[in-house]
Amino acid sequence: MTKKIKKVKGGVCAAAGFSAGATGCGIKNGEITRDDLALVSSAAPCAAAATFTTNQVKAAPVRVSAEHLRSGKIRAVVLNSGNANACTGPQGLDDARQMAAHTASALSLDAKQVLVCSTGRIGVSLPVERIAAKLPALKLTRSAGTAAAKAIMTSDTFPKEVAWEVETDAGKFRVGGMAKGAGMIDPNMATMLCVVTTDAVVAAPALRKILRASVEDSFNRITIDGDMSTNDTVILLANGASGVAPDPDLFREALDLVTKALARMIVEDGEGVSRFVEVEVRGAASRSDARKASEAIANSTLVKCAWAGGDPNWGRILDAVGYSGVKMKEASTDIYYDALEAVINGVAAPTPFPKLREIAARKAFRVTVDLRIGKFSHTVWTTDLTEEYVRLNLGE
Amino acid sequence: MTKKIKKVKGGVCAAAGFSAGATGCGIKNGEITRDDLALVSSAAPCAAAATFTTNQVKAAPVRVSAEHLRSGKIRAVVLNSGNANACTGPQGLDDARQMAAHTASALSLDAKQVLVCSTGRIGVSLPVERIAAKLPALKLTRSAGTAAAKAIMTSDTFPKEVAWEVETDAGKFRVGGMAKGAGMIDPNMATMLCVVTTDAVVAAPALRKILRASVEDSFNRITIDGDMSTNDTVILLANGASGVAPDPDLFREALDLVTKALARMIVEDGEGVSRFVEVEVRGAASRSDARKASEAIANSTLVKCAWAGGDPNWGRILDAVGYSGVKMKEASTDIYYDALEAVINGVAAPTPFPKLREIAARKAFRVTVDLRIGKFSHTVWTTDLTEEYVRLNLGE
Numbered sequence: 001m002t003k004k005i006k007k008v009k010g011g012v013c014a015a016a017g018f019s020a021g022a023t024g025c026g027i028k029n030g031e032i033t034r035d036d037l038a039l040v041s042s043a044a045p046c047a048a049a050a051t052f053t054t055n056q057v058k059a060a061p062v063r064v065s066a067e068h069l070r071s072g073k074i075r076a077v078v079l080n081s082g083n084a085n086a087c088t089g090p091q092g093l094d095d096a097r098q099m100a101a102h103t104a105s106a107l108s109l110d111a112k113q114v115l116v117c118s119t120g121r122i123g124v125s126l127p128v129e130r131i132a133a134k135l136p137a138l139k140l141t142r143s144a145g146t147a148a149a150k151a152i153m154t155s156d157t158f159p160k161e162v163a164w165e166v167e168t169d170a171g172k173f174r175v176g177g178m179a180k181g182a183g184m185i186d187p188n189m190a191t192m193l194c195v196v197t198t199d200a201v202v203a204a205p206a207l208r209k210i211l212r213a214s215v216e217d218s219f220n221r222i223t224i225d226g227d228m229s230t231n232d233t234v235i236l237l238a239n240g241a242s243g244v245a246p247d248p249d250l251f252r253e254a255l256d257l258v259t260k261a262l263a264r265m266i267v268e269d270g271e272g273v274s275r276f277v278e279v280e281v282r283g284a285a286s287r288s289d290a291r292k293a294s295e296a297i298a299n300s301t302l303v304k305c306a307w308a309g310g311d312p313n314w315g316r317i318l319d320a321v322g323y324s325g326v327k328m329k330e331a332s333t334d335i336y337y338d339a340l341e342a343v344i345n346g347v348a349a350p351t352p353f354p355k356l357r358e359i360a361a362r363k364a365f366r367v368t369v370d371l372r373i374g375k376f377s378h379t380v381w382t383t384d385l386t387e388e389y390v391r392l393n394l395g396e
Numbered sequence: 397m398t399k400k401i402k403k404v405k406g407g408v409c410a411a412a413g414f415s416a417g418a419t420g421c422g423i424k425n426g427e428i429t430r431d432d433l434a435l436v437s438s439a440a441p442c443a444a445a446a447t448f449t450t451n452q453v454k455a456a457p458v459r460v461s462a463e464h465l466r467s468g469k470i471r472a473v474v475l476n477s478g479n480a481n482a483c484t485g486p487q488g489l490d491d492a493r494q495m496a497a498h499t500a501s502a503l504s505l506d507a508k509q510v511l512v513c514s515t516g517r518i519g520v521s522l523p524v525e526r527i528a529a530k531l532p533a534l535k536l537t538r539s540a541g542t543a544a545a546k547a548i549m550t551s552d553t554f555p556k557e558v559a560w561e562v563e564t565d566a567g568k569f570r571v572g573g574m575a576k577g578a579g580m581i582d583p584n585m586a587t588m589l590c591v592v593t594t595d596a597v598v599a600a601p602a603l604r605k606i607l608r609a610s611v612e613d614s615f616n617r618i619t620i621d622g623d624m625s626t627n628d629t630v631i632l633l634a635n636g637a638s639g640v641a642p643d644p645d646l647f648r649e650a651l652d653l654v655t656k657a658l659a660r661m662i663v664e665d666g667e668g669v670s671r672f673v674e675v676e677v678r679g680a681a682s683r684s685d686a687r688k689a690s691e692a693i694a695n696s697t698l699v700k701c702a703w704a705g706g707d708p709n710w711g712r713i714l715d716a717v718g719y720s721g722v723k724m725k726e727a728s729t730d731i732y733y734d735a736l737e738a739v740i741n742g743v744a745a746p747t748p749f750p751k752l753r754e755i756a757a758r759k760a761f762r763v764t765v766d767l768r769i770g771k772f773s774h775t776v777w778t779t780d781l782t783e784e785y786v787r788l789n790l791g792e
Contacts, residue, residue, distance in 0.1 A: 057718030057726045057742075087714055089727070089743040122711035123744045228719040301697065301781070302789055309790025315518035318483055322453030323624040330453045331485070346453075347485040348519045385697070387783040393698055394705025 011145030011161030014176030045073030272388030304385030407541030407557030410572030441469030668784030700781030
């Protein structure tokens with residue numbers, strides 16, 4: 001099968017049949033200073049799939065979206081920033097349902113056809129009435145993808161969107177999406193929200209399976225502070241408007257382009273981040289060991305502080321692997337900064353230290369740890385930990 | 397049994413029959429600017445016990461000390477700062493053995509009667525010859541406890557020592573110790589070293605059991621950055637010089653006074669620390685759940701940043717409990733700052749926010765999370781995460 005894949009504009013509206021809108025409701029404190037409500041809508045009912053936070057403390061919109069998802073075909077996603085509607089008890093659930101109901105009524109839909117996402121302050125009731133007041137007049141257009149991506153930003157410094165078009169023998173289809181990042185300042189948590197839309201024809205069961213795998217290889221591989229939010233949500237809507245039913249592998253390939261690009265943007269836009277670091281652990285005894293060790297490195301405060309200082313501190317990396325609990329032998333462990341040997345057989349490699357330091361001072365680099373005892377590997381994307389990160393997260 | 401317990405001076409030399417010494421060897425870079433070698437010696441052979449790092453990457457002195465410990469009665473502990481002799485391969489093992497051998501020869505002992513501890517730079521060979529040159533002239537006195545405690549400091553801002561005397565019907569015995577803290581600047585890792593001495597009569601098997609339990613309730617409950625060093629070591633020597641063989645519970649009580657005080661000093665002297673926080677999780681379904689949840693809170697970057705800002709951000713605490721993987725129900729979770737309710741039944745308590753903030757801005761406070769589903773609890777001691785911590789850990 002011949003295929004061509006190219007990047008296109010439009011983000012969440014790139015695929016046929018999807019439109020979006022954004023408006024300001026003053027959700028945070030009553031003052032309308034920016035757009036804080038986004039709506040994504042499909043002209044036709046969509047097969048839908050979603051992955052939600054695995055945190056046991058789940059925000060009300062997560063619970064309500066999971067409920068609505070089970071009930072069938074989805075037509076719209078409504079998202080707000082400024083309030084996470086998390087830790088808000090039964091009142092929060094009611095508010096999330098109201099938010100879906102008001103959206104449904106503005107679009108002449110059933111409330112169950114609407115998914116809901118919130119991000120922002122937690123522990124404070126969502127002022128649904130401010131949202132309800134703005135929904136009826138909210139204009140949906142094919143060109144509002146960026147406006148929607150901006151409306152869901154919190155501490156993000158740029159809107160995150162991307163879209164790809166795939167040409168197959170059977171015709172073209174598109175996959176596009178938007179996301180907001182994993183770092184927040186004034187609100188309290190690191191929430192990741194993402195909506196991906198496609199006009200490909202994909203049935204819900206396949207969609208679920210493919211989304212799960214794609215999230216596993218993108219959003220589940222990024223870590224900035226190791227914390228996991230109560231609101232994390234990735235939604236995938238397929239309305240079939242292109243009439244093209246792609247081969248699952250081809251669809252997965254296109255979806256991965258979107259999810260990986262958005263995941264990478266989230267890391268690069270992490271709070272106070274000065275370096276993007278790809279950490280690969282290979283030669284592990286099991287898949288789970290490879291993951292555990294790479295995450296231990298990526299979440300080590302000391303490793304991340306060293307990177308912030310441009311210090312290729314391999315001792316801290318070896319230390320993190322050592323306490324991660326994975327099968328390893330110090331004497332068979334190698335560490336590389338990009339292609340340069342930092343550690344061979346558990347001891348300092350002959351590479352001159354200034355050469356390693358030159359790499360660790362770059363904006364982006366790769367750390368590879370080879371455990372040399374098995375054949376499994378895992379890669380995560382992470383960042384350094386800067387004084388600015390701390391300053392941004394000091395809270396109120 | 398009547399007893400009296402009182403604090404005494406002398407640290408690691410408080411117990412009868414122990415003496416200490418300290419000197420400068422220029423271990424780090426050849427320049428002698430401070431004492432960097434400490435020696436603790438007992439006039440009589442000691443029953444000895446030790447706990448070592450559980451990190452799979454173990455420094456050479458840890459391996460050598462574990463070996464010597466198995467071989468019988470211990471007479472001395474030699475400790476150096478400036479070089480951790482970690483990640484140094486077979487050469488490192490040889491160097492650690494040399495360090496024990498030179499110490500033994502200076503004291504007319506067998507090398508196996510000497511335990512070895514190192515802290516400082518990693519990945520760089522230990523300059524044993526600099527140590528060997530100074531050992532023969534090293535004077536041991538009963539009054540050098542503080543000097544020894546100072547010689548093992550790295551980024552510590554004060555020497556850590558404490559001692560207690562217990563009066564029983566059978567006579568008096570003493571337990572004293574010194575420690576160095578869990579934060580380092582120029583060297584690469586967060587190493588905790590501790591030597592405790594006693595003149596009580598306690599057989600090695602009992603000593604091992606009691607030390608393990610006491611470490612579990614002290615050093616294993618502190619966490620500053622969640623990282624675990626390759627060199628962590630706690631040594632307990634009992635020379636029996638008092639002739640008093642205390643009841644095991646009484647000995648444990650005295651030992652706990654020493655280990656808990658030293659553990660607390662280590663936390664209070666953590667790098668760039670501005671607050672000391674006691675985190676208790678209670679009402680957990682199991683002991684391991686209580687531990688997991690309290691450690692997830694204490695190691696959450698976001699929670700610790702909030703504390704640095706004096707922000708009683710209970711949302712981040714609830715979030716950490718939620719992703720810790722323990723059995724919990726959001727709707728039955730309560731959170732307290734000292735005695736004030738912050739969260740009841742998973743939602744904000746009526747306590748005015750400024751009152752919570754007033755507590756979170758203190759030098760020391762307590763956070764209690766009640767999961768209300770079981771009867772297990774666990775307490776850890778931790779700190780905030782400040783910009784200064786990051787600055788101090790930027791590395792070279």
